[in-house]
Amino acid sequence: EDKVVQSPLSLVVHEGDxxxxxxxxxxxxxxxxxxxKQEKKAPTFLFMLTSxxxxxxxxxxxxxxxxxxxxxxxxxxxxxxxxxxxxxxxxHLRGAGSYQLTFGKGTxxxxxx
Amino acid sequence: DVKVTQSSRxxxxxxxxxxxxxxxxxxxxxxxxxxxxxxxxxxRLIYFSYDVKMKEKGDIPEGYSVSREKKERFSLILESAxxxxxxMYLCASSYGLAGVDGELFFGEGSRLTVL
Numbered sequence: 462e463d464k465v466v467q468s469p470l471s472l473v474v475h476e477g478d479x480x481x482x483x484x485x486x487x488x489x490x491x492x493x494x495x496x497x498k499q500e501k502k503a504p505t506f507l508f509m510l511t512s513x514x515x516x517x518x519x520x521x522x523x524x525x526x527x528x529x530x531x532x533x534x535x536x537x538x539x540x541x542x543x544x545x546x547x548x549x550x551x552x553h554l555r556g557a558g559s560y561q562l563t564f565g566k567g568t569x570x571x572x573x574x
Numbered sequence: 575d576v577k578v579t580q581s582s583r584x585x586x587x588x589x590x591x592x593x594x595x596x597x598x599x600x601x602x603x604x605x606x607x608x609x610x611x612x613x614x615x616x617x618r619l620i621y622f623s624y625d626v627k628m629k630e631k632g633d634i635p636e637g638y639s640v641s642r643e644k645k646e647r648f649s650l651i652l653e654s655a656x657x658x659x660x661x662m663y664l665c666a667s668s669y670g671l672a673g674v675d676g677e678l679f680f681g682e683g684s685r686l687t688v689l
Binding site: 497502503505506567 | 578605609614615616617618619622624630632664670676677678679680681682683
């Protein structure tokens with residue numbers, strides 16, 4: 462059974478801290494890994510990773526994929542209260558599963574002033 | 575900007591009622607999806623559709639059906655709502671003629687409470 466596991470499930474940090482969110486996956490026919498940020502409403506897309514070792518960066522957020530060890534991390538530097546959200550990762554499969562994303566349960570990040 | 579619109583943000587229904595959740599996307603996407611999101615369980619796929627009148631079961635289709643009569647619209651139907659269907663329902667769409675080709679675009683969700 463395909464599985465995506467995120468850790469920690471929740472995290473509380475102070476503004477200015479750096480955080481690392483983890484996502485490991487066990488899926489057949491892996492194609493890509495996606496990260497989403499969900500505040501109170503719709504999840505919004507952050508990154509899609511398909512190749513190992515290539516960091517994707519957007520402002521204070523960055524992410525990298527390790528296809529050998531089957532995990533990805535999402536880093537947020539100099540956190541702000543606006544970073545408070547649930548962060549979701551999802552594995553996208555090739556072939557017969559190519560319409561589906563398998564989501565982890567999410568990491569709830571709370572940034573306090 | 576891609577827009578996925580869910581017509582009802584909040585609904586309260588009684589056990590046994592029929593419930594329709596509507597979703598419309600404006601970017602001519604081939605693929606549309608219905609997920610439910612519950613605390614501690616994450617997002618789980620109910621049904622998806624890769625073309626008009628085509629539908630496929632996801633991981634938890636029991637108690638649900640769907641309809642896609644037009645490319646832009648994907649409806650989720652609860653024939654006889656039950657309390658365990660109280661949840662947040664998220665609609666999503668994506669490009670891709672043979673699968674998801676990149677990110678999913680999500681609607682803002684419909685929070686359904688079944689009493």
